[in-house]
Each structure stands twice: as structure tokens, then as C-alpha cells.
Amino acid sequence: xxxxxxxxxxxxxxxxERRLSEHTAAGYAHDIDMLxxxxxxxxxxxxxxxxxxxxxxxxxxxxxxxxxxARALSAWRTFFRYLARDHRFRSNPFQGIRAPxxxxxxxxxxxxxxxxxxxxxxxxxxxxxxxxxxxxxFYSSGLRLSELTRLKVSDVNFSDDTVRVLGKGSxxxxxxxGKFARQxxxxxxxxxxxxxxxxxxxxxxxxxxxxxxxxTVQRRVASWATRQGIxxxxxxxxxxxxxxxxVLQSSGDLRAVQEMLGHASISTxxxxxxxxxxxxxxxxxxxxxxxxxx
Numbered sequence: 159x160x161x162x163x164x165x166x167x168x169x170x171x172x173x174x175e176r177r178l179s180e181h182t183a184a185g186y187a188h189d190i191d192m193l194x195x196x197x198x199x200x201x202x203x204x205x206x207x208x209x210x211x212x213x214x215x216x217x218x219x220x221x222x223x224x225x226x227x228a229r230a231l232s233a234w235r236t237f238f239r240y241l242a243r244d245h246r247f248r249s250n251p252f253q254g255i256r257a258p259x260x261x262x263x264x265x266x267x268x269x270x271x272x273x274x275x276x277x278x279x280x281x282x283x284x285x286x287x288x289x290x291x292x293x294x295x296f297y298s299s300g301l302r303l304s305e306l307t308r309l310k311v312s313d314v315n316f317s318d319d320t321v322r323v324l325g326k327g328s329x330x331x332x333x334x335x336g337k338f339a340r341q342x343x344x345x346x347x348x349x350x351x352x353x354x355x356x357x358x359x360x361x362x363x364x365x366x367x368x369x370x371x372x373x374t375v376q377r378r379v380a381s382w383a384t385r386q387g388i389x390x391x392x393x394x395x396x397x398x399x400x401x402x403x404x405v406l407q408s409s410g411d412l413r414a415v416q417e418m419l420g421h422a423s424i425s426t427x428x429x430x431x432x433x434x435x436x437x438x439x440x441x442x443x444x445x446x447x448x449x450x451x452x
Contacts (some may be wrong), residue, residue, distance in 0.1 A: 159245070161194050161202065164202065164241060164245065165187065165190050165191075165194075167181050167240075167244065167245075168186070168190065168237055168241075169186070169187060171182070171240055171244070172186060176312050177328060179304075179328075179410050181304060185229075185233070186233050186236070186237070186383075189229065189230045189233035189234065190233060190234070190237055192217070193213065193229060193234055194215055196212075196213045196217070197209065197213075197400060202241065202247070203247055203248075205251045206249070207251050207254075207255070208249050209251060210234075210251040210252045210255045211255060213234075214227060214231065214255060214257065217230065218258060220335075223258075224257050224258045224259050225257075227258065228256075228257040230257075231252055231255055231257055233255070234252045235250060235252045235253060237446065238250040238251065238252060238253075242262050242370055252337060254354060263318035265395075265396075265399040265429060265430075266390070266396055266399065267396065267399040267400040267402075267403040267404075268388070268396060268397070268400040268407040270404055272388055273297055273397070273400050273404070274399075275386050275387065275388065276293060276297075276383055276392065276440050277290065277293045277297055277338070277342075278310050278380065278386075279293065279382060279386075284349050284352075284365065285365065285378075287342075287345050287349045287383060288346050288349065288350070288362060288363075288370075289345050289378050290342045290345070290346070291339070291342040291343050291345065291346035291362075291399065292306060292362060292375060292378075292379075293342075293379065293382065294336075294338050294339035294342040294343070295321070295335070295339050295342070295343065296379075296394055296397035296398065296401070297339075297397045297401055297403070298334075298335055298338065298339035298399060299323075299333045299334065299335055299336075299339065299401070299418070300322075300333065300337040300398050300401035300402055300418055301323060301333075302325070302326075302394075302395070302398060302407075302420075303375060303376070303394040303395065303396065304372065305323045305324065306375065306394070307362065307363065307369065307370060307371070307372050308324055308360075309321065309323070309359075309360070309361040309362065310359045310360060310361055311347070311350075311359060311360075311361050312359070313361065314335070314343055314361065316340065316343075316344070319334060319335045319336075319337075319340055320332050320334055320335060321333055321334065322334050323420065326420065326422075326443050327422075328347070329420065331417070331418075331420050333418050334418070335379075346362075350363060353365065353366075353367050354367040355367055362375075375394060376393060376394060379392055379393060379394050379397070380392055380393065398419070399430075401418075402419055402427070402430045403430050405418070406430050412424060412427055412428065412430075415427055415430060
């Protein structure tokens, strides 16, 4: 079997046995294609630990950082486990190979004033009403981009102000919706009825009544940020970071933030304690007379 045959079998395994999303499967495919390019004419069954280390070194030389290398190595190890199970490959050359440590960077978040300015969109055009609802929901409930674009109309529950979200690993969680987000969603549903056909179940649609794409959402968020006078580049995940940081600043309840974000491990959520510390440190530096630098 050639490399493409192995890849297609692996992707089928990811989709149908492991029930991973198309987006996740596409990420695996990208990393496996990189491996094919690095392996060149060497058959997959003949790759050994020396080839594995060379692959990492080449990608590192091209500028890939630790996190990207770790993701690629994880994909390659998973691929070879599949090859061992289904195609009797005898070894996994990437087992035990580690990527260089990535420098830890904190997620960027908007200030509360910037977030409030961003979601206060002017105008009553159909797409503006839709975008206001999307922005409010991102910031109100901490949704991922993929979670927002997958929402159905039936996922919104106005009786208890919640939204049902299908997250990573096909795990469902229910998160609260704030007052402003609820009002924005109600306004959008009034407009949506004139755009979407009855059989269209997706909550957010474009002007032709089709599900709005992730790329469109990214472009609209960035465009509105510029128009609202926010100088830094804003993307949907920044609103998720802002939601988590601002809720943690107000409540100090890390476990509740973990539940609302849908993090499997609280260690993932703990990055926001560092954001909170940054916020406090800035306030201290600005306010305490003995902290000011001359």
C-alpha cells in the first residue's frame, strides 16, 4: 500500500472509530503530509529513531516552535500506532521523541472597557444584528469558534438563559447566557426568520441563509474591532480569553471557569490565574507610591 492509502485508512479510523471532528482530522492530515515530505523516498516501515530525530531537527530549523513540533510528534505517534495495529508495522520510531520546550506565552485578552466597546455595535442592518449576537455570545459565554458555528437554534434556552454547547471530544456542556447576549440573540432570531429557510437549523447564517463559516466569523470580528477603535488584532479566541479572565477577576472561582470553558483539566484553566496576576500587578504598579519606577 502507498502512503496515500495509509493516510486515508488512518483518517477513516479517526472519523469513524475515534469519532473525531473533520477539523481535527484535517489537522492530523496536515501533520502526516509533512511527515511524508520529510521521509522522502524512505518507506514508512523503514523509518527509525534516527529518521525521527532528523524530522524534528529539520522542522525546528524551518522555524517551527516547540508547541507545533509537539503537535506534529503526537500526530506521528498516533499514526504509527494505527499502522502497527492495522498494517503490522513493527515499531514506532517517534515513541519517546520529545519536542524542544515551547516558551510559555499568556493568552491575550481585552480589557473590560475594550470588550464592552467591541460588542456595542452600531446599526440595525441584518448582518450587524447577527454579528452583535455572535460577539455578545462569545464574550458572555466563552465559546470556541467551532462551538459557536455549530450551534442550532434549539440549543438556546431563553427560559433559563443558557446555551447547550457541543465542545471538544463531542462533549456537551450547558453555559449561562448574560442579559445583553440574550437580548442580542432575541433580536437576531427576529431577523434570522427572514433569511433562513425553515429547514435550516443552524443558529448563525449568512445573507443567503447558509451556515456562517468560521472564516467569515474571524473576518467580521477583526473588522468590527478595527471599526470600534481597538488597535490590537482581535480574533474570536481572544473573546474567550477575555471572558475567562474577567470572570476569574470578579469571582476568583477557577473551578467554575473550568466548567464554563469546557476544559478537561483545571491545569489548562490555570493560565488565567497568571492573566489575573498581570492585571493586579499593573494596578499595583499604577497605584502604589513605592512601586512607581522613576
